[in-house]
Amino acid sequence: MSEAVFVNLALTVRVLIVGGFLFFLPRVTRVGLLFGAYVGESSAEGDAARRLLRSWYRGCVILTVLSLMVGYGISLAGRPLAGNYTGTAVLLLGALGLYLRTYSRARALAPPEAAQQATKAAASLYVGEPRGAGLAKFALGFSIIAAVATFAYATVSYQAMTDRSFVAIMFVPGLNLVLSPTVALLALFTVNAKRSIRAGSGGGSVEAQDAFRATMVNLMSWTALLFCTFMTVLSVQIVRLGLSENASLGAWVLWTAALFLLFLIFIVGNMVRILKGYGQGGARLEQAAADAALTDGIADNTRWVWGLFYVDRDDPSIMVEKRFGFGYTLNYGNRTAVLFVVAFLVLSISVAAFVLIGATR
Amino acid sequence: MASIAIDRGLEDPVYRQVADQLRRLIAAGALGSGTTLPSVRQLAGDLGVNLNTIARAYRLLEREGFLVIRDRAGVVVAAPAKEIEGPARARLLEELRATLARLRQAGMTTEELLTAVRREVAVMEGSKEIDDE
Incomplete structure (x- = not known):
């Protein structure tokens, strides 16, 4: 298979997965929410909402086709990699624009009282089980130990190498050090994520969210574990090849590609399974309770910026359910959440600086 | 399944x-005796209020004998006391007297007071759904 065909195939798969995901997302959100805005349970199923949905579907199809055409066009002009990146950028930026446009139209459907901060809130006294905490803690401990050890091993081993690029040796261990503990820590935060119930639903809503939350914690923990294992093995192999002269990756390229493909299938397969079986935030499990109104944080438009960022300084929750998307997001008004974002940025910049500065010596 | 609701707009x-x-x-x-309640962090997060707010409510109920706060088991509903001691009983009756006096001062008639008390007792005995007045 030539490089151009491989790159175009990768672009096609990526665009179809992301485009398909965006296309189906409105079908799995909780009743009452419409493209990141709370519009009320009845408005969310009215004619105006249906028109917005049709417009979204059209937009997704146009974007998917457009990004493939741009990508293929640049590839045919002799620059397949540039086509791959540009096609992906067209899809992502286009999707952001489409979302913001649809979100602002959805906000106009919200009832007038939704423009003011809600003073009422309700919570279930159902304890449930904050399930998955043990696995998340294990994933965090494992990923920190494995990623730090691999990064140190690669750094020390590089001293013995001749004629090797520092960036080529340190890129994978650096990525592992930044991403694996981050995903594991997010899984641990998700164990106690906020539950936004439907008051008076008789408990169906909170049980649905508990089930969804537990599944998400498991998925994130396993993602951290598998990703860290994959990156650790890859890092060690890269270092070993770097230490031996005249060595090339050879069959390892195929093995790595196959393992990474399996990892992607695991992630995408589980996302599809969860969205099909549970819906975002347990939306599908709580269908029977969907007549009752959503309460508090998720139903309060004043606490959300563009329907994407939740900001509430009084709310001690670190993670809250996404209004539009998959899984949970941070409460940017929470001190721990902000500290986490800052720590992530500092770690990313430090690792990148270490690798880049080391490469110049 | 039991749930609670708050309104930050109220004076209370x-x-x-x-x-x-x-x-x-x-x-x-x-909420029967032995029932475990959500942790302070979970309930505060679900309601979107400060951790201290829920901790204060739990501590108040612990002092009143409604809850038992254990380190590991969390917050559990206490078993009803077998019999109430003299001074404690006198204090609670004094609170009842003060409440009745406030209600009378607020304009409730004797008949209305009796109806309200009967209704609350009926609720406690499970013969009537709780209303949310």
Whole structure:
């Protein structure tokens, strides 16, 4: 298979997965929410909402086709990699624009009282089980130990190498050090994520969210574990090849590609399974309770910026359910959440600086 | 499944709203003795209020004998006391007298007072659904 065909195939798969995901997302959100805005349970199923949905579907199809055409066009002009990146950028930026446009139209459907901060809130006294905490803690401990050890091993081993690029040796261990503990820590935060119930639903809503939350914690923990294992093995192999002269990756390229493909299938397969079986935030499990109104944080438009960022300084929750998307997001008004974002940025910049500065010596 | 609701717009502090509702649910038997309640962090997160608000409500109910706070097991509904001691009983009756006096001062008639008391007792005995007045 030539490089151009491989790159175009990768672009096609990526665009179809992301485009398909965006296309189906409105079908799995909780009743009452419409493209990141709370519009009320009845408005969310009215004619105006249906028109917005049709417009979204059209937009997704146009974007998917457009990004493939741009990508293929640049590839045919002799620059397949540039086509791959540009096609992906067209899809992502286009999707952001489409979302913001649809979100602002959805906000106009919200009832007038939704423009003011809600003073009422309700919570279930159902304890449930904050399930998955043990696995998340294990994933965090494992990923920190494995990623730090691999990064140190690669750094020390590089001293013995001749004629090797520092960036080529340190890129994978650096990525592992930044991403694996981050995903594991997010899984641990998700164990106690906020539950936004439907008051008076008789408990169906909170049980649905508990089930969804537990599944998400498991998925994130396993993602951290598998990703860290994959990156650790890859890092060690890269270092070993770097230490031996005249060595090339050879069959390892195929093995790595196959393992990474399996990892992607695991992630995408589980996302599809969860969205099909549970819906975002347990939306599908709580269908029977969907007549009752959503309460508090998720139903309060004043606490959300563009329907994407939740900001509430009084709310001690670190993670809250996404209004539009998959899984949970941070409460940017929470001190721990902000500290986490800052720590992530500092770690990313430090690792990148270490690798880049080391490469110049 | 029992749930509670708060309104930050009311004059009543949120911790008292939480405590009042839990007290009523326990008295009505909706939360039986031994029932575990959500942790302070979970309930505060679900309601979107400060951790101290829920901790204060739980501590108040612990002092009143409605809850037992254990380090590991969390917050558990206490078993009803077998018999109430003299001074404690006198204090509670004094509170009842003060409340009745305030209600009378607020304009309630004797008949209305009796109806309200009967209704609350009926709720506690499980013969009537809790209303949310």
